[in-house]
Amino acid sequence: MSLQRTIKNEVNLQGIGLHSGKLIRMALKPAAPNQGIIFVRSDLEGAPQIPAYYKNIVSTQLATTLGLGKATISTVEHVLAAFQGLGVDNGIIEVDGPEVPIMDGSSQVFCDAIASVGLQSQLQFRPYLVLRQKVELKLAEKWAVAEPASRLEIQGSIDWDHPSIGYQEFCFREGETSFEELAQARTFGFLKDEEVLKKMGLARGASLENTVVLDDALILNPQGLRFPDEFIRHKVLDALGDFKLAGIEIRARFRLHRAGHDLHSQLLAEIFRNPDHYQLIDRDSSKEERQVSGLQAMLARGFVAGF
Ligand SMILES: [Zn+2]
Numbered sequence: 132m133s134l135q136r137t138i139k140n141e142v143n144l145q146g147i148g149l150h151s152g153k154l155i156r157m158a159l160k161p162a163a164p165n166q167g168i169i170f171v172r173s174d175l176e177g178a179p180q181i182p183a184y185y186k187n188i189v190s191t192q193l194a195t196t197l198g199l200g201k202a203t204i205s206t207v208e209h210v211l212a213a214f215q216g217l218g219v220d221n222g223i224i225e226v227d228g229p230e231v232p233i234m235d236g237s238s239q240v241f242c243d244a245i246a247s248v249g250l251q252s253q254l255q256f257r258p259y260l261v262l263r264q265k266v267e268l269k270l271a272e273k274w275a276v277a278e279p280a281s282r283l284e285i286q287g288s289i290d291w292d293h294p295s296i297g298y299q300e301f302c303f304r305e306g307e308t309s310f311e312e313l314a315q316a317r318t319f320g321f322l323k324d325e326e327v328l329k330k331m332g333l334a335r336g337a338s339l340e341n342t343v344v345l346d347d348a349l350i351l352n353p354q355g356l357r358f359p360d361e362f363i364r365h366k367v368l369d370a371l372g373d374f375k376l377a378g379i380e381i382r383a384r385f386r387l388h389r390a391g392h393d394l395h396s397q398l399l400a401e402i403f404r405n406p407d408h409y410q411l412i413d414r415d416s417s418k419e420e421r422q423v424s425g426l427q428a429m430l431a432r433g434f435v436a437g438f
Pocket residue numbers: 208209318365369
């Protein structure tokens with residue numbers, strides 16, 4: 132039986148935004164039980180809040196972007212993966228710009244920041260979701276499946292027609308796979324796309340310091356890769372971050388092939404679309420496992436009230 136956790140103290144960090152190229156400051160702060168993860172745009176009037184919740188996804192192009200009202204926050208997946216991987220339920224992520232800084236392109240810097248202040252148990256039960264049936268999505272050659280399981284598993288595979296990537300697979304199993312196996316895996320991009328993206332006003336902050344860059348055949352980073360299969364490890368890391376947007380711990384086996392932010396978000400929406408797909412377990416208000424409605428659980432976690 133798990134208890135909810137938050138970070139012990141505030142920790143500050145700063146870095147470049149991958150797309151804006153601007154310096155962005157960030158503060159990770161503790162939050163009360165049942166709050167979930169909430170982004171705050173401290174640079175905007177009234178410091179608007181954007182809960183890390185799949186219904187607030189406004190774009191999945193190149194990164195996951197959340198929005199509520201006029202406020203948006205991009206590239207949320209790597210910091211959310213750090214919260215997920217370290218088992219942090221509640222926290223405030225304050226950012227003074229439109230995107231989370233890219234840091235080294237992985238989750239490692241966020242993990243180190245969280246580890247530097249430590250975690251605090253909150254003596255409240257951590258609700259979770261189990262699947263009652265298989266839920267699957269297929270989009271041309273990409274597919275995503277979620278199946279009933281007693282713990283979170285993410286089995287990812289890619290098949291990239293590139294001599295330095297090819298077919299790769301990796302399986303993360305909660306409680307078995309160390310999060311370190313994923314946390315250091317960096318984002319990657321192709322040199323041929325860079326010019327196009329920069330013309331669109333994107334990837335202005337992209338460099339060999341924060342992205343594994345490939346030309347038509349080779350990896351251009353002088354230090355090479357951190358893992359021989361760093362690409363699929365990063366894809367699984369992205370999935371871990373995106374699934375944090377469920378707003379509740381998910382115990383299910385995900386099998387993802389050539390998936391990305393779009394498919395992750397569609398799969399979450401598909402799971403929640405039909406209450407027959409899942410059961411929410413909240414042992415806080417009862418000694419016995421019981422089912423509560425999706426709305427009740429979200430209200431309890433502060434996602435619906437006030438927004
Ligand atoms: Zn990523």
